[in-house]
Amino acid sequence: DQQVKQNSPSLSVQEGRISILNCDYTNSMFDYFLWYKKYPAEGPTFLISISSIKDKNEDGRFTVFLNKSAKHLSLHIVPSQPGDSAVYFCAASADKLIFGTGTRLQVFP
């Protein structure tokens, strides 16, 4: 069973606009959520995290929102830049990290 789902396999956004990546989870025991960015043949790079006691966390151009009642989190990137083009994974943690299947973001000029 897929406990963490990223239903959009790809997203294309124009440079300067907002990118919104979504993630849904099913396990209410998850208490920590993270977003990672990944380039091909490299390990994931940590972007931003949020604890289940919060509903928003911001770090520069990146903001993560958590809606516990809907079991939904999202990553907002504003403004989007071409260098943001990569695969983005959300992950949820109770005692281990469970990853979504990823969303490929392409930012075009």
Add this chain to the structure above:
Amino acid sequence: KAGVTQTPRYLIKTRGQQVTLSCSPISGHRSVSWYQQTPGQGLQFLFEYFSETQRNKGNFPGRFSGRQFSNSRSEMNVSTLELGDSALYLCASREAGFQETQYFGPGTRLLVL
């Protein structure tokens, strides 16, 4: 601090062989986790070691095993390799707690022929 390092970066094996992958965590990190990434399955959790003890395990067959040494370095072993074991194997480290961020190494690309 140096990041997580993994060796080797690339490996080619044939079916039936075994393989050992190595991971050196960030200095001071006592937890090491292993993941398998394949195109169809995404990142799948294999196991986590903390202070030389396996703390958690994913849903992989017993052919996949690991260990951790007193200096927190970890090795992962896959015996009787199958074609489906071809994947990117990623190691991640964190200081200790479950709510701490995991930092990933570059991975070892394993190809089984």
